Structure formats: C-alpha cells, structure tokens
Amino acid sequence: MKTVHTVEEVRAAEEALMARLPDGALMQRAVAGLVTVCARLLRESGGVYGARVVVLAGAGNNGGDALWAGARLARRGAHADAVLLDPAKAHAEGLTAFRSAGGRVVSVDDGVGLRSALAQADLVLDGILGIGGRGGLRGDAARLAALLREGRTAGAVVAVDLPSGVDPDTGETPGDAVAADHTVTFGTLKAALVVDPGAAAAGTLHFADIGLGPFLPEAEMTVLDDADVAALLPDPGRESDKYSRGVVGVLAGSAQFPGAAVLATGGALHGGAGMVRYAGPDAVATEVRERWPEAIAGPSPDAVGRVQAWTIGSGLGDGREDDVRAALGAGLPVLVDADGLRWLPERFTGPALLTPHAGELSRLLDVDRSAVEARRLHHAREAARRWNAVVLLKGSTTVLAAPDGRVRVNPTGTSALAAAGTGDVLAGLAGSLLAGGLSPLDAGSVAAFAHGLAGQRAAAGSGYPSAGDVLAALPAVLRSLRGPVGGG
Numbered sequence: 108m109k110t111v112h113t114v115e116e117v118r119a120a121e122e123a124l125m126a127r128l129p130d131g132a133l134m135q136r137a138v139a140g141l142v143t144v145c146a147r148l149l150r151e152s153g154g155v156y157g158a159r160v161v162v163l164a165g166a167g168n169n170g171g172d173a174l175w176a177g178a179r180l181a182r183r184g185a186h187a188d189a190v191l192l193d194p195a196k197a198h199a200e201g202l203t204a205f206r207s208a209g210g211r212v213v214s215v216d217d218g219v220g221l222r223s224a225l226a227q228a229d230l231v232l233d234g235i236l237g238i239g240g241r242g243g244l245r246g247d248a249a250r251l252a253a254l255l256r257e258g259r260t261a262g263a264v265v266a267v268d269l270p271s272g273v274d275p276d277t278g279e280t281p282g283d284a285v286a287a288d289h290t291v292t293f294g295t296l297k298a299a300l301v302v303d304p305g306a307a308a309a310g311t312l313h314f315a316d317i318g319l320g321p322f323l324p325e326a327e328m329t330v331l332d333d334a335d336v337a338a339l340l341p342d343p344g345r346e347s348d349k350y351s352r353g354v355v356g357v358l359a360g361s362a363q364f365p366g367a368a369v370l371a372t373g374g375a376l377h378g379g380a381g382m383v384r385y386a387g388p389d390a391v392a393t394e395v396r397e398r399w400p401e402a403i404a405g406p407s408p409d410a411v412g413r414v415q416a417w418t419i420g421s422g423l424g425d426g427r428e429d430d431v432r433a434a435l436g437a438g439l440p441v442l443v444d445a446d447g448l449r450w451l452p453e454r455f456t457g458p459a460l461l462t463p464h465a466g467e468l469s470r471l472l473d474v475d476r477s478a479v480e481a482r483r484l485h486h487a488r489e490a491a492r493r494w495n496a497v498v499l500l501k502g503s504t505t506v507l508a509a510p511d512g513r514v515r516v517n518p519t520g521t522s523a524l525a526a527a528g529t530g531d532v533l534a535g536l537a538g539s540l541l542a543g544g545l546s547p548l549d550a551g552s553v554a555a556f557a558h559g560l561a562g563q564r565a566a567a568g569s570g571y572p573s574a575g576d577v578l579a580a581l582p583a584v585l586r587s588l589r590g591p592v593g594g595g
C-alpha cells in the first residue's frame with residue numbers, strides 16, 4: 108500500500124526528523140535521491156558528463172534542492188544553468204554550492220539566454236515550488252511553465268517533489284503549472300501526485316526515501332497495490348456454499364439499454380458472489396439469461412428473492428423509481444450507479460457505494476462538470492459527507508472518498524476504459540464484492556483496481572477494447588491477483 112500525506116503531516120514529520128539530524132542533512136538526503144534519478148535519466152540520453160542541465164529555482168527549499176542537485180551534476184561534468192525566480196531570496200547554501208561547482212546563473216529577464224538554455228537542455232529541474240506552493244504559478248514562473256509546455260526544451264522535465272503550480276493536498280491546478288515528464292518526490296506521496304489534473308502533470312513518479320516514515324501518522328489517503336487487493340478479495344472456504352459466498356441483486360438495464368443489464372450481471376458473476384439475481388423487464392431478463400444462464404432473473408427486486416447486496420442503476424432509464432426505492436429500502440449494502448443516482452435518499456443509514464462519473468456527480472451536486480473535473484477530490488469528499496456514502500468518482504484517476512475522511516486513489520486506470528459499458532461492468536463487479544462482505548470502500552477500491560487491470564489487459568489484446576473485452580479479461584486478472592479459487 109502506498110500512503111499519501113498532507114503538507115501539514117509532512118512538515119511535522121520533517122521537523123521531528125530534523126531535530127535528530129545535523130543541519131541540512133535532510134535536504135542532502137532529498138538531493139541524493141533527486142540526483143540519482145537525474146543521473147539515470149541523463150545516462151539514458153548519453154551521460155552526465157557534458158550534459159546540459161537547467162535549474163529553475165524558486166525562493167524556497169524546493170529551489171534549494173534543485174540548486175544542490177544542479178551543483179552535484181555540475182561536479183560530475185554537466186553544464187548547469189540556473190534561473191532564479193527571486194534572486195534575492197534564492198536558497199543561499201544551494202546557490203553557493205551551485206556557483207562553486209561551475210554553475211551559471213541566467214537572468215529570468217534574459218529572454219535570449221533563457222530560450223537558448225532551454226533549447227539545449229538535456230534535463231530541466233523544476234524547483235520553482237514544492238509543498239510550500241499555494242495557488243497557481245504567476246509572473247515569471249508562469250512564463251517558464253508556458254515555455255516548457257510549448258516544447259521549448261527537448262530535455263526531460265524533472266519536477267522536484269511535485270510539479271510546481273499543482274496544489275499539494277488536492278491535485279488541483281488553480282492556474283499555470285509545470286507539466287513534468289518525471290517527478291522525484293520525498294518521504295511520502297502527496298495528493299498532487301496521484302489525483303488528476305496534478306497526477307497527469309507529474310509524469311512518471313520516483314520515490315526518494317528520506318527517512319520520514321517513522322514520523323508520519325497513519326495516512327487517510329492510500330493507494331492499494333496488488334498484495335492489498337489480493338488480501339481483500341473474498342476467499343471461499345471449504346464450507347462455503349453459493350449462499351454463504353453472498354448473493355448479489357442486479358437492478359439494471361432497460362428496453363433502451365439492455366446491454367447494461369448483461370454487462371453488470373457479467374461483472375457481478377465474476378466478482379466472487381455465489382449467485383446473481385437479476386431484476387428487470389422480461390425482454391431484458393431474457394437477454395441476460397441467454398448470455399448468462401447461471402443468473403436467476405425476475406421482474407422486480409421483490410420477486411427475485413433474497414440477496415445480500417444490490418447493484419442499482421446502470422442503464423436503468425426512466426420510470427423505475429419504485430424498483431429503486433424497493434431495493435434501497437431493503438436495508439442491505441447497496442451500490443448506486445448511473446440512473447439510480449437520480450433517486451437517492453436524503454442520507455444513507457447503511458453501507459452504500461455511489462459510482463458517478465463527473466457528469467453525474469456534477470448533477471448531484473449542482474455544479475459544472477468542469478468544476479468536478481478540476482476538483483475531483485473536493486467534490487467526491489463533499490458528496491460522501493452529504494449522502495453518508497462512499498463515493499467512487501470515475502474518470503482519469505478514479506478516487507474513492509468515504510464519509511469518515513478516508514480516501515483511496517486507484518492506480519490502475521487506463522484511458523482504454525473510456526468506452527461505453529465499462530462502468531456497468533465495474534458496477535456489477537463492485538456489487539458482487541459488497542455481497543461477499545466487503546465494506547463499500549474496500550469493494551469499490553478492489554473493483555476499480557481489478558477493472559483497471561482488465562482494461563489494460565484488454566487493451567493489450569485488442570486495438571480498442573469494448574466493455575465486453577474488459578469483462579472477458581476480468582477472470583484472468585482476478586486469477587492472477589488472488590490465485591485460483593478453492594486453492595487449486
């Protein structure tokens with residue numbers, strides 16, 4: 108599991124650690140991690156000796172890291188230029204080290220010198236702002252970010268700690284921000300690196316351990332890995348039967364969207380529940396049974412028999428309010444997706460998982476879709492608090508927010524999933540895990556993880572995978588995560 112900490116938590120941990128170390132030692136640890144990555148990148152493009160490095164240095168310690176790294180690369184034979192955003196406040200020791208290693212300072216007002224340095228650079232270090240950054244980049248910093256975005260350098264852009272201009276605790280980009288190819292981050296992850304649009308601006312992540320671990324509190328925000336997911340996936344025991352593994356009800360699909368019923372039922376059948384009961388109109392139920400003879404079908408939630416959890420809403424269309432209310436009123440764990448989100452109760456009192464995309468969440472919260480995309484974490488958290496439910500906000504980086512403040516960010520997403528019907532597969536899969544006894548936060552994050560891997564696998568096997576391809580890839584993904592069911 109990867110942990111994500113807030114600026115406040117990082118600062119407290121740094122203080123506690125620094126009190127035990129000689130002055131400047133912590134920064135040198137960060138610089139060592141940074142230089143290791145930069146040297147590796149430069150070696151891939153011809154070597155450190157003779158390479159051209161441009162350091163963009165702001166007034167804080169982030170600029171200090173970048174100047175020290177520039178100095179170390181210069182000592183190994185690189186030509187290093189530094190652009191100081193605020194020369195009077197530049198990190199004094201870092202700048203002295205940079206100059207004495209032969210580094211040259213280029214004035215931010217020297218347009219020709221600046222463009223020429225960037226054009227020739229093999230590597231650009233973004234040390235404009237780190238965890239002290241607030242608000243978007245302005246003035247000269249914004250101008251530098253724009254030059255990089257315009258492709259004025261062919262060199263790799265390496266962000267120090269996080270891309271400058273991205274809000275550290277939310278991943279929001281309130282104004283201009285640097286778009287990096289790589290980010291070397293120190294001590295722990297920050298939300299800026301895992302939640303879009305920040306995550307996209309961070310490029311490839313590299314982690315430099317500076318020894319903060321023992322001083323950091325338990326993280327509210329986490330990113331699951333394969334082992335976490337394997338441990339969470341339900342494991343039928345010797346005594347299990349189809350009922351004890353959990354029965355999931357699927358209230359999805361309509362004459363207009365019968366495919367949603369088929370895909371959600373398929374997702375549910377592969378998520379570990381012992382049985383799937385489909386509730387919907389006869390014509391749709393017939394299609395579901397034709398594709399999935401193992402599913403049991405009936406016309407309404409009341410008619411299909413007992414379940415341990417409901418997946419509600421994918422492709423449901425209009426006129427199904429009574430059915431939705433019946434399923435929601437059963438007092439069972441529920442997953443509510445798509446059209447089901449139109450009939451939410453004021454607040455949930457039992458386990459609930461909502462799975463909106465940005466458009467659906469924007470309607471729920473009555474804000475613009477673009478506002479949701481720009482502030483994904485904020486809006487997911489707000490909806491989680493308002494409905495007392497776990498909110499899984501789908502999209503480029505899927506985030507899950509729980510009403511108690513916990514957040515999980517899914518690391519496996521792929522744009523290959525941006526195809527009609529993949530959300531229905533996810534809804535079925537997560538509902539199945541709910542029926543298997545997982546909490547809404549676990550069910551949602553395990554489902555998103557496996558679903559993302561299935562998207563990747565489907566994309567590897569087909570040009571542009573369909574939702575059916577993603578569903579077909581699920582069994583192998585789950586098999587590789589948890590091993591064969593039944594211990595075979």
Ligand SMILES: NC(=O)C1=CN([C@@H]2O[C@H](COP(=O)(O)OP(=O)(O)OC[C@H]3O[C@@H](n4cnc5c(N)ncnc54)[C@H](O)[C@@H]3O)[C@@H](O)[C@H]2O)[C@@H](O)CC1
Pocket residue numbers: 121125133134135137138165166167168169170172235236237238239240241242243244245248267268269293317
């Ligand atoms: N504290 C430590 O010992 C360590 C700090 N480290 C580095 O230090 C960084 C944090 O350093 P700082 O706390 O000095 O903060 P930053 O270097 O992130 O920048 C803070 C400065 O930028 C200004 N500023 C904030 N937002 C701005 C904006 N939008 N436009 C223009 N100026 C803005 C602030 O007024 C302040 O002067 C970390 O990200 C990391 O890179 C590492 O060296 C590890 C050790």
Ligand SMILES: Nc1ncnc2c1ncn2[C@@H]1O[C@H](COP(=O)(O)OP(=O)(O)O)[C@@H](O)[C@H]1O
Pocket residue numbers: 445464500501502503504505520521522523524525526527528529530531532533558
């Ligand atoms: N750009 C993207 N990058 C990664 N995943 C995406 C992207 N766009 C959509 N997805 C994923 O694709 C799925 C689409 O679900 P949804 O929007 O509900 O579509 P549908 O209702 O047609 O199934 C979700 O899992 C979502 O997270």
Ligand SMILES: [K+]
Pocket residue numbers: 169233234235236237266267268269270271
């Ligand atoms: K930075």
